[in-house]
Amino acid sequence: MQPLDMKKQFGIFPMPIVVIGTLHGTKVNFMTAAWAVQVDHNPPMVGMALSKDHLTSANIKTAGWFSINIPTADHVVATDYVGIHSGSETDKSNAFPVFYSRQKKAPMIEGCALSMECRLVQTFEINSDPFFIGKIEALFANGNYLTDDKPDFSKMPPLLYCSTDGSYWQVGERVAKAWSVGRKKDD
Ligand SMILES: Cc1cc2nc3c(=O)[nH]c(=O)nc-3n(C[C@H](O)[C@H](O)[C@H](O)COP(=O)(O)O)c2cc1C
Structure with missing residues (x-):
């Protein structure tokens, strides 16, 4: 193994890209994020x-709601666009087609692989920046990407x-069945 310069290279990669949707009053905003992760499963957080x-951080603090959308390669231009412009200076409300759940708490993106509406339940500070934790209150999927009602x-x-x-980048080939292939070591 070769040591690397942590100033030039860092951390976990690759990371899934998400687009976060928020409301400022009725004004829609979206931003790109790589540092998003599932932190619990029951309830899903x-x-x-x-x-x-x-x-986006100000909107989440004020509204207490946000959406997480999983874009596909088809959304790459709009996804990058909302990651290089701030809603403080640029109106990004038309960057994606929007839909809402019945409770209409956060804007979600029509056509994404998955969209989830999340209620803010906790905020930590990490070096004075927020780490937001949300509970998924509603989940939507693009029907084109489902097999037996599961994202495929x-x-x-x-x-x-x-x-x-x-x-x-985009995902390559399936390698092996998780929670299972490791059993080979048991033999
Ligand atoms: C590929 C990519 C990944 C990003 N990941 C994050 C991230 O995980 N956290 C973060 O705070 N900003 C991240 N950003 C930066 C924000 O998306 C960007 O600053 C955006 O303009 C903020 O928009 P807003 O001010 O409208 O909320 C990322 C940008 C790009 C292009």
Whole structure:
């Protein structure tokens, strides 16, 4: 193994790319995030590390709701666009086609592989930036990417972000069955 310079390379990669949707009053905003992760399963909860300077962070603090959308390679241009412009200066409300759940708490993106409406349940500070934890209150999927009502990776190209080359990638081949292939070591 070769040691690397942590100033030039860092952390976990690749990361799934998500687009976070928020409301400022009735005004829709979206931003791109790579630092989002599932943090619990029952109830389903997600966490994400955001800069305190983003309009999205202010919107989440005020409204207490946000959406997480899993874009596919088809959304790459709009996904990058909402990651390089702030809603504080640029109106990003038309970057994606929007839909809402019945309770209409956060804007979600029509056509994404998955969209989830999340209620803010906890906020931690990490080096004075917020780490938001939300409970998924509603979940929607693009029917084109489902098999037997489950999101099917072979049908969709979710975007991955690779920090080492600053690029979006997409998922390759299935390798093995998780929670199972390791059993071979038991023999
Ligand atoms: C590929 C990519 C990944 C990003 N990941 C994050 C992230 O995980 N956390 C974060 O705070 N900002 C992240 N950003 C930056 C925000 O998306 C960007 O600053 C955006 O303009 C904030 O928008 P807002 O001010 O409208 O909320 C990312 C941007 C890109 C292009």
